[in-house]
Amino acid sequence: MSLELEKSKKELEDAIKNEDLDIKKIFDISAKIDEEILFQMKFNEYDKIVRNxxxxxxxxxxxxxxxxxxxxxxxxxxxxxxxxxxxxxxxxxxxxxxxxxxxxxxxxxxxxxxxxxxxxxxxxxxxxxxxxxxxxxxxxxxxxxxxx
Known part of the structure; x- marks a missing residue:
């Protein structure tokens, strides 16, 4: 797992633990994590494509x-x-x-x-x-x- 993804997950955990939940921040962090996971999947797919x-x-x-x-x-x-x-x-x-x-x-x-x-x-x-x-x-x- 990438360092960026780990950082985002930690940031999400911290935001959820915070007593005054900032829902927008949680959604933004979740979207960022989804984008990073999607890119990792695309990266792996593209890597397979070029290795012919x-x-x-x-x-x-x-x-x-x-x-x-x-x-x-x-x-x-x-x-x-x-x-x-x-x-x-x-x-x-x-x-x-x-x-x-x-x-x-x-x-x-x-x-x-x-x-x-x-x-x-x-x-x-x-x-x-x-x-x-x-x-x-x-x-x-x-x-x-x-x-x-």
């Missing part, structure tokens, strides 16, 4: 293109960015909303960032071109569509 048999080959292809376009990009950056591009392309192909895709990728990036060592974190500094990313996303979305 063809993903490794496409991710390696994206990684290769990135390494040719960005000289000196660290291995961690190549992995994270290629996964971001693949995830976006594949979830876009699956007709997942852009907001959900962005939230999924941001959450996944936060998880990766927490795993990196301090040395790896310091090496994350390549200036990236969003137009090139858009090009790669469109390219790999078409590749995925053609393979399906």
């Amino acid at each position: 048999n063809d993903s490794r080959e496409l991710i390696n292809s994206i990684k290769q293109e990135l390494s040719e376009h960005y000289y000196g990009m660290s291995e961690q950056e190549l992995i994270i960015v290629s996964l971001n591009i693949f995830d976006y392309s594949y979830l876009k192909f699956q007709h997942i909303s852009e907001n959900d895709i962005v939230k999924y990728i941001c959450t996944k990036n936060a998880i990766y960032y927490d795993i990196l060592t301090d040395k790896d974190k310091k090496s994350l500094k390549v200036d990236l071109n969003l137009k090139y990313f858009k090009y790669l996303i469109n390219k790999y979305t078409k590749i995925i569509e053609n393979e399906q």
Whole structure:
């Protein structure tokens, strides 16, 4: 369970224990918990969607293109960015909303960032071109569509 969800549950318990119950606050906290649980369910669903048999080959292809376009990009950056591009392309192909895709990728990036060592974190500094990313996303979305 996420730290945010735990915090919200504690906040809800405290609000309920309070003698002068603030019903609006309780409903707001409950709604926030429901949203967090729903997002966790969506995150798990999207994670299953992107982990398909063809993903490794496409991710390696994206990684290769990135390494040719960005000289000196660290291995961690190549992995994270290629996964971001693949995830976006594949979830876009699956007709997942852009907001959900962005939230999924941001959450996944936060998880990766927490795993990196301090040395790896310091090496994350390549200036990236969003137009090139858009090009790669469109390219790999078409590749995925053609393979399906």
